[in-house]
Amino acid sequence: MSAIDIKDLSFGYGKSPVLTDVNLSIDENDFVAIIGPNGGGKSTLMRLMVGLLKPTSGTVRVFGEKVPTKKVAIGYVPQNTNKNIDFPITVGECVATGKTGLSPKSDEVKAALERVHIGTFLDRRLGELSGGERQRVLIARSLVCNPKILFLDEPSNNIDVAGIEALYSMLAEFSETMTIVIVTHDLMALSHKVKSVVCVNHSVHYHEGANLTEEMLHSTYGCEVDLIAHGVPHRVLGSHDHTHGGCCEHHHHEV
Numbered sequence: 001m002s003a004i005d006i007k008d009l010s011f012g013y014g015k016s017p018v019l020t021d022v023n024l025s026i027d028e029n030d031f032v033a034i035i036g037p038n039g040g041g042k043s044t045l046m047r048l049m050v051g052l053l054k055p056t057s058g059t060v061r062v063f064g065e066k067v068p069t070k071k072v073a074i075g076y077v078p079q080n081t082n083k084n085i086d087f088p089i090t091v092g093e094c095v096a097t098g099k100t101g102l103s104p105k106s107d108e109v110k111a112a113l114e115r116v117h118i119g120t121f122l123d124r125r126l127g128e129l130s131g132g133e134r135q136r137v138l139i140a141r142s143l144v145c146n147p148k149i150l151f152l153d154e155p156s157n158n159i160d161v162a163g164i165e166a167l168y169s170m171l172a173e174f175s176e177t178m179t180i181v182i183v184t185h186d187l188m189a190l191s192h193k194v195k196s197v198v199c200v201n202h203s204v205h206y207h208e209g210a211n212l213t214e215e216m217l218h219s220t221y222g223c224e225v226d227l228i229a230h231g232v233p234h235r236v237l238g239s240h241d242h243t244h245g246g247c248c249e250h251h252h253h254e255v
């Protein structure tokens with residue numbers, strides 16, 4: 001059974017469509033990165049997948065159930081806006097809000113923190129953590145419901161290169177028993193951890209394997225993208241002239 005099955009989906013917030021004719025199937029235990037230019041519809045696609053938005057037409061099924069559904073445990077970590085971080089709440093209290101009736105010091109909360117490698121953080125204040133640590137707390141919060149599938153929107157925001165590597169290793173580990181879907185701008189981090197790539201630019205294309213090709217990036221971004229990495233397996237695409245070819249944005253990632 002597919003983890004996600006999208007059929008003939010279209011969506012717009014108002015009159016103008018954001019996504020058109022999307023058909024997409026994602027296997028169980030895949031580790032998928034959704035990439036694409038700003039405003040291309042990545043976050044929108046993710047909100048449709050978790051059932052926070054209703055398609056204008058078409059359907060989204062997660063493990064065979066039409067979303068929104070209570071029959072399948074879905075974890076969702078929205079974009080970290082860093083809002084309300086001075087709110088005097090502890091790590092344990094934050095994680096406990098992931099499931100109704102959970103106590104902040106329960107074994108389930110502690111186990112979730114262990115899984116994201118911050119087992120000692122239970123009584124720390126959320127406001128005194130780094131961006132990367134806070135991200136892990138939010139992931140732990142989504143784990144307490146034991147999701148079969150975990151969605152993360154831009155999980156690498158505010159995280160340094162070493163932190164990103166660690167985060168992706170952790171998610172790769174999770175994907176042995178869970179389906180993982182992330183939205184990212186970090187083409188670099190796609191390196192060897194991600195199993196497949198979904199390119200979103202109003203339309204959607206699925207690519208098995210994380211080997212980004214020039215053709216994939218060109219059709220998504222409308223321009224070539226330079227991928228330059230040092231010390232990791234990489235692919236370098238030719239540079240290009242912005243004045244030609246209607247380029248939307250230039251991505252240059254250097255590690």
Ligand SMILES: Nc1ncnc2c1ncn2[C@@H]1O[C@H](COP(=O)(O)OP(=O)(O)OP(=O)(O)O)[C@@H](O)[C@H]1O
Binds near residue numbers: 013036038039042044
């Ligand atoms: N709540 C909303 N109401 C109206 N329009 C919206 C809303 N959210 C997003 N949009 C529009 O829908 C389009 C797609 O937005 P979305 O956030 O999905 O793109 P994205 O690919 O995630 O972009 P980014 O890389 O900048 O985060 C954009 O043109 C955006 O302005």
